[in-house]
Amino acid sequence: MSDDLLRSNQLPGVTRFKWQQLLGPIVVVVALSYVVSGISVTFTFLTEGTLALLVMVLGLQVFIGNSGVLSFGQSAFAMVGGFATGLLTVPVKIKENVLDELWEPLKAINMGIWPSLVIAVVIGAFFAFLTGLFLMRLSGLAAGIATFALLMVADNVFFNWRLIGPGPQVMPQVPKFSFVDESIILAVIVMVVVYLIGISRRGRLLRATREDPLAARALGASVWRLRVLFFTVSGGIAALSGAMYAHHSGAVSARDFYLGFTFTTLAMLVIGGATSMWGAVVGTIAVTVIGQILLEFESGVTIGGLEITLPNGVRGLVIAAALVAILIWRPKGLTGGREFSLRLPFLSRP
Amino acid sequence: MIQTILDALSYGGIYGLAALGIGLVFGVMRLVNFAHGELIAIGAYLLIVTIDLGLPLSILIAVTGTAILALLMEFGVFKRLRLAGPAVLLIASFGVSVFLQRFYEIIFGALPLSGQIAPWMAGVIEFGDTTITRGSVVTIILALVLLSAMWFFIEKTTLGLQIRAASSDFQTARLLGVRSNRVIGAAFVFSGVLAAAVAFVLVTQRGSVDPLFGVNITILALVGTVIGGLGSLQGAALGGFAVGATISLLNSFLGNYRVYTYTWLFILVIIVLLVRPGGLISNKAVKERV
Amino acid sequence: ASTSDTADEATTEAVVEETASEEVAAECTEPIIVGSAMAQTGFMSPFDVPALDTARIAIDKTNAAGGVLGCQLELIAVDSETNPDKAAQIATDLISQGAQLLLVTCDYDVNAKASQVAQDAGVLVIAPCVGDTIMGPDAGLTLGFSLGSAVPGEAAIMAEWAFAEFGPKAALFKDMSIKYTQNQCKVFEERWTQLGGEIVSAPEFSQTPEGSLAAPVTAQVKEIKDSNPDVVALCSYPGGGAEAAAALRAGGVETPIVSGFGMDGAFWLGAVPDLSDFYFVTYASVFGDDPNPKVSELLASYKDLTGNDAATSGLVTGASTIEAFTLAAEKAGNTNGVDLAAALETFNNVDLTAGPTSFSPELHVNVTRPMAVMQIQDGKHSFIEYRAAEQPILN
């Protein structure tokens, strides 16, 4: 082993910080966001929504990708985040009209988007920590089902408990972001966090537990503690996503974060490649692009003089089929679960 | 009180039956098949569409059709994902599920299709103060019979053994001469048959079918399968039954807090998992040695 | 798929009556775009699609009569798949294409995001058949309207009619799964007690988002049976509503059942073979016996257009949406959202296909409009009467 190799701290084959792995995805996301949102208001809207979803997928990645534990519970934290920011920012008058049974102290509160986002993240992370203490004792499918149960509980509670929200209704008039820049900044911050925590010592140990929890324990990794930590971070990010979603669409309701949302975001993660931050980015973009293309086709697209129009209902059919096809074609996701690299085009076979 | 228990029994019966089909594929293949609900739905559609041909023929068509669809799922999708991880399989099965829901909507429309299958099942049997519908009795009997049959098939026959081997180590099973793809296909066919049985019971009860017909029962039966006991058919049936019965019992006891039935149900699910991560029945506990 | 309808040459008599504008149609360069982000697939599509179809019929008719402000109407409809976020994106797109009127899904909880988009862009937004008074200023939607008949009226009619017919003891069977059914029973109860009636039991149940009972209702049915009511008010919608009705009958509750628009239509009757003594309050009869000629005419055109009979009577609101827009535009003299809303707020018993229609600055949904009382006997529907609420219950 040559000395300078040792000095430069670069043992080949070992995970370490690489600028391109962090900057590559950020450049892609920022550039794409500005280019696409510049096309029209519709695309600005689409970009903002996609960035909120991207944050969710990153939140899923940081936990699922590193721990290998399938979790549906993050949607519950997105719900918490969405509701929290909604309750903190919706005008008092609207609360009186729509949220008539709301807990009195909540009725009076009204604050700006940014402080509200911070509080939403903290609450989301707190709930994730609390539930994680118990749920992270489980692994495998038991963990998957337990987190799913968490989602069902959250949905059932938010959907019915009028003291803390609008019940089965939507909470309207959530103030919207004014510029796409806000979403971009938040997404970039989350990307940095997710990447750094992923390559941190704890992130690497958590990945070892993903591969073989029993062997990882022999290396001194406490599976439970690592999972709780990452579940908490992931819950905070999911809450941020829920909040961004609310401020993007101007309304929030429990069903926004139910099964459809859960599976869309999980599908994005799996399609991109669950084990890397770049995978989360690619998956989110890929699924959005497919959906948008099909939407255009449904409205009629002219290709080489030929007008092609998809009948209604076919869009959903084709999206589902495309997702399944991608999984069959690349079961490890489009990126193969690897981080961004300039040398490998991301479509190269594993 | 007796009535409450009878209700719980009959409601649990349906979920037990549904969980059996899911548990079969899950226990053998470690595949959480969300699209099982769409197998149930196609069974129900076929029953309603063909009921004019007479019940026996209609049932035959439904069972065959559902089994064929199950086989198509396996050969079209899951077979190609043999080496993929559980998350990928789950998402793929969800994709299949959505695909079929959309497909049904295009073919049959979003509105429910209604029809009367075996109206006699709606009748009630009375014992003094308490009543139970004939449908419930049929369901419970059907569940027990199919459970025994499936158990015998999986545990006692050579084909059953081969199915278990193929699902636990696909490549090694092939090295021993097990035609892995075929035997797994067989398991899917049986899960299709079980789905048709659930479709029959549900459609006599609900009287109509729509594209999302199977979603809810599948979700709950899946949960039941897992809390019942990983990889054990009896566990799956018991777990499904427990979920159904618990819903029914909570519904009686929660009074005007009934809307929170699912909250309590799923809190109980979490507690069961924390106390017994391997499920209620872990007699054949598949342990891992270091 | 997107669809666009422009005029053909035929001229029919204009529906526009009293409020016809003085101005002569200026030279109109571009058609007025009516955008629809309604659901053509998904669980709202059974409500949305018929309403959208009748809107299409009404647009053709309006165009044939010379259009609005001299301009032809052009409908661009994109399927929102009953997805609130897709709907909002589509709404954004339609408005950027110049839509002057946005049609949204017949459920406030699903359309809220799309409606907000229109509101923010200053475009009039109409949900043809929302039955909740929230659609409007209460939710901050000063430009949002519904041509539906809202629950405060509907459920009051249910109570008034059932009280007169069946007597003082009512049981409520409350579906807690959506806001509409929750309000329905709330209003019914309030009106019923106002009338001097008594609520003898009020058990609750819920359905799953996919529309089946979330749990068996045997216990609730027993509670109702034991309370021995004269009538049961069923606040629900199919499929769970149908299962609940079946459970009532199977559980030996033979008393009349009264319900609302949610239980309109015959498609759910498979769950309750030979249902009798079932009554519901809705917009109109789609079973061929509605006395209102406008309704019969619309149903005939609908059959011509789609080849099908209407499943429920909510479709009358689609045509009425275009009628109302036309009248409001003629009155305002332009299609600016704020001006249109102001014009609509002056509506006072304006005669539309859906019936006499009124709006006010506070209320953008109808509560006093007469509705059809329908009966189901031996699995057959028949029309009983049109009836308006004597006392709508607004909270």
Add this chain to the structure above:
Amino acid sequence: MTQKLEAASIVKSFGAIHVLENITVTVNKGEVVGLLGPNGAGKTTLVNIIAGYETQNSGTVSIDGRNLDGLTPEARTHAGLARTFQSGRLFPELTVAENVVLGAIGSGISTKKANRRAAEAIEMLGLTAVQSEPAAGLSHGLSRLAGLARAVTSEPDYLIMDEPAAGLNDHETPALLSALDNIRRESGCGMLLIEHNVGLVAAACSRVFVLASGELLFEGDPQDALVDEGVLSAYLGDATMGLHGGRS
């Protein structure tokens, strides 16, 4: 007090199967101790008990006088224990180097030092050529070496190896032997070596324990073990067979 790893009076049964009956095994710091015994004798079970993967019915495990009972495997690792697994158990999707370096990372060694330790271990055990490859593609023998490398990077006080030489050939075992000797001399750790390769045990160990049917059959000098009557009949049979081939 001598520094030693001690499993004292260990009793273990799985239901009706009695696997270990009152077994005491000690490893002094800086010493290499062998653990022999026929298949199913309970060797791996004893290792699992020491490392915290199984709980004994009675008896205690301690390191340098510190009682480890009730501690999780990870806590025992932090207390200075490291082990390899009979079945390898590498992290298949991670590279070999990452596998190895995680041994050090897990026990809290600084990243820089961890990398250096890993580089040394990789070189010492001849894994340099495959260090950037995912562990899943390793041949059987190499994956065992990688497992050993992973365990030694944590700089344990006591290292337990479950058949490290299984799958190595007669030419590779001497290399392993010298690697083990290196590690022991550098770090001064105590080693417990489970092997069926009696030659390796005899060459490496200063003491051996022989288990059979859950009982301690022999304890003492390895050379003595090879000629012990009981050991011969229970374990070695025609002892030369396993060592040098040559069927008579």
Add this chain to the structure above:
Amino acid sequence: MNLLSVRDLHAGYGKVQVLYNGHIDVEPGELVGIVGPNGAGKSTFLGALAGSVRASNGSIDFDGASIKGKNPEDIVRLGLAMVPEGRAIFTDLTVNENLRLGLTGRREKSGAQRAIDEVMDLFPVLTTHKNHQAGLLSGGQQQQLAIARALVSEPKLLLLDEPSLGLSPTVIQDVFGVLARIQEQGTAIVVVEQRAHLVMSIAVRTLVMREGHIRATLSQADAQDEAKLAAAYFGTGEDRE
């Protein structure tokens, strides 16, 4: 006629080529050994014969027919069984069920029970643990199970990948005794072994592999010659055939 005749076989994983130019001939009742350092490609070679590793090039004729490109489940039915490396037993099935699965590839369906009884006699631990979950067995017990499972199919050609792995000395003796016996009964055997002496002493021929190539073929006599052996192993001197 050769039972197995392999020429110019190339195999690998995906794009990675691991085996080059593999060749081997085995006659009925012959025992052929394969040795070589770690990563030489021995397991890959066996896998290619059994159909579990894809062969890209070359020919494999077994019992008069080409089996290249055939599925493993079809190959085993022709009478070519393999004991894979690292035990590969079904950990969540019982010992007995594992053995019964071994019968799947058996050509003659009669005598199945007798075959199972026989291997149970050979490996007494299997009888004691008959109804236990196989994954709970000790390492060496699992290895015995894996060998027993292949034996019950009574193949014409048996491939063994490091059968001595994890076995205690007495059991190794037993296993090799069994191999000698079935060989006498006409079964051909190919054994990959790390314990070169062990295998060479009973093999008619032993192939030495290194870096994906077969570098030498040693006769039984060569096995006594340490220098020749070492040369073949490490590639020093005249190893090219």
